Amino acid sequence: MAKKKKKKVDFKKKLIPLEQVVEVAQERIIELGDNGGITLTPYSMGAWSPSKQKLLDKCPLKFLLDYVLKVQVIEEEKKTDDGALRHIGTAAHSILEWIIQGMDIEEAYEKAHKEHYKDVTEEHWHKVVSLQPNIEEFMFRLKIFKAQHKVAHIFPELKLGVDKDWQPVDFFDDNAFFRGIVDLPMLMENGDIVIIDHKHGGFPEFGIRNYNEQLDTYKALFHFGKQKVNNAAAGIHFIKAGDILIGNKTPASSIEQIPNKLQVYIEGSVDQINDKGEFKYKRNSICTYCDYQPICHNGKRGTSNLLQPITELSREIL
Ligand code: SF4
Numbered sequence: 598m599a600k601k602k603k604k605k606v607d608f609k610k611k612l613i614p615l616e617q618v619v620e621v622a623q624e625r626i627i628e629l630g631d632n633g634g635i636t637l638t639p640y641s642m643g644a645w646s647p648s649k650q651k652l653l654d655k656c657p658l659k660f661l662l663d664y665v666l667k668v669q670v671i672e673e674e675k676k677t678d679d680g681a682l683r684h685i686g687t688a689a690h691s692i693l694e695w696i697i698q699g700m701d702i703e704e705a706y707e708k709a710h711k712e713h714y715k716d717v718t719e720e721h722w723h724k725v726v727s728l729q730p731n732i733e734e735f736m737f738r739l740k741i742f743k744a745q746h747k748v749a750h751i752f753p754e755l756k757l758g759v760d761k762d763w764q765p766v767d768f769f770d771d772n773a774f775f776r777g778i779v780d781l782p783m784l785m786e787n788g789d790i791v792i793i794d795h796k797h798g799g800f801p802e803f804g805i806r807n808y809n810e811q812l813d814t815y816k817a818l819f820h821f822g823k824q825k826v827n828n829a830a831a832g833i834h835f836i837k838a839g840d841i842l843i844g845n846k847t848p849a850s851s852i853e854q855i856p857n858k859l860q861v862y863i864e865g866s867v868d869q870i871n872d873k874g875e876f877k878y879k880r881n882s883i884c885t886y887c888d889y890q891p892i893c894h895n896g897k898r899g900t901s902n903l904l905q906p907i908t909e910l911s912r913e914i915l
Contacts, residue, residue, distance in 0.1 A: 603633030608667040615670050615892060618662070619903050625666045626910045634914035635665065637871055639863045640761060644773040647811040650859070654866040655883055658901060658908055661876035662889065666907075670888040681721040683886065686797030688713035688725045689836050690780070692732060693795055697753045697781065702733060728797075731839035738841065747786035755779045757822035763856045765822045775859065779815045781834075784826070790819055792831035793841065801840040805833050809844065810862075816847055817855035825849065876911040878904065 606629055613621055629635060639645075642653075642664065653660045662668055688709045695705040706729065714722055742748075756768035758776040766773050781793040792815050794808070805812070812831035820826050829852055832843030870876060878901035884890055889904060896902025 603636065606632045608665075610667045610669050612669050612671045615888065618668050618670065618889065618892065619906065621668050622662060622666050622904075622907050623910060625668070626907065626914060629665075629914045630910075637867055637915060639860065639867055640774070644758065644776045645859075645863060646775070646777050647814045650814075650863055650866075651810070652883070653863070653870075655881045656879045656887075657866075657870050657876040658878040658893075658904060658911075659883075659887060659889065661907065661911055662904075681718060681724075682798065684713060684716040684718075685721060685724050685728075686836075688717055689728050689732070689797050690795055692725075692728075693735070693780075693834075693836075694754050696732070696736060697739075697751065702729065702736075728836055731836055734839055735834055735836075735841070748783050749786045750784045752782045752784070752823075753780070755782050755819075755823065757818040759818065759822045763817070763821040775814070775818065775856075777815060777818050779819060782815075782819055782823075784824065788827040789846070790816070790826045790829045791843070792816065792819065792829065793834050793843075794831070795834045795836055797836050799833065799835050799838065801833075801835045801838050801842055805842045805844055808833055812844065813847070813855050814859065816852050817859070820849065820852045821856070826852070871915065874912055874915050875908055876915075877901075877908050 608625055611621060635641070642649075649660075649664060652663065691713065692702070692705045692709050695708060696702050700708070706726075709725065710722075713725070717725055756776070756778050758766045758768040758770055758773035760766045760770070760772045761774040763775075768776050768778075779792055780795045783791045783793075785791065792812065794812065794815065796808075812833075816826075816829035816831055820829065826849060828846040828848050830843055830846045832841060834841045878893060884894070887893070892903040893901045896905060901908060
């Protein structure tokens with residue numbers, strides 16, 4: 598494909614069966630090539646979120662499919678245990694959000710049944726039901742925390758956005774450079790913030806080290822996107838394991854270094870892809886939950902099986 602004059606192409610998300618992913622991705626990548634390809638920079642890929650930024654580093658090939666070519670495997674294709682796990686987590690998140698806002702737990706479960714049962718499926722719904730004691734325990738611990746600490750305000754499921762100068766913008770603003778939905782930020786009367794992120798899975802016995810980058814991003818998003826704080830502490834509520842782990846306090850002076858670190862991290866990932874000149878697969882921990890796994894794994898050594906042509910075509914658009 599000869600490089601042509603660049604014209605921005607913004608694909609609409611396309612829901613397709615897994616067996617059509619390669620064909621549709623190829624069509625779209627050729628269309629991109631016909632329009633001059635893409636310029637991959639930290640500012641040319643739309644707003645970043647903790648998961649998008651992590652994916653660029655973890656697997657450039659999946660990043661290309663998800664965020665540039667915007668193919669998405671239809672729900673019916675995801676009726677695996679891993680697919681169901683995602684929906685169980687979403688249902689549990691909704692239940693927590695509603696009861697933190699004051700809804701009765703039985704009512705929250707009824708509402709979740711209406712909204713999430715189809716996706717979770719009959720086979721797995723009992724797993725949502727089995728989380729109820731842990732959710733009740735979490736609410737009990739939250740009540741004790743509130744009684745013992747001076748909580749000024751709770752902002753459940755807070756949507757935050759900042760522009761490239763880390764000035765606050767609306768979550769959906771076209772100028773948003775970074776954005777995120779923070780599950781449970783609690784602003785204290787002393788100007789500190791305590792942030793809790795709900796995770797359906799995970800193992801508290803391994804600590805929260807693997808979540809630190811995401812939690813730091815939330816601290817910075819709150820500090821710059823909502824309100825300046827004196828200190829921030831953040832942690833994980835492991836819903837299935839029924840445990841909460843909170844990390845150390847970060848003072849404002851350190852929170853203010855986070856945007857620079859994020860910038861360097863994104864630039865590093867972008868540079869690596871530009872230097873390689875292709876969006877290559879990287880085997881990593883998210884493969885287990887990746888929709889493309891059945892067509893990506895078990896190919897010829899050193900390739901991404903049926904997805905290999907996408908990587909090869911990607912050389913023509915960078
Ligand atoms: S299965 Fe793994 S290597 Fe393949 S696209 Fe998904 S995340 Fe990348």
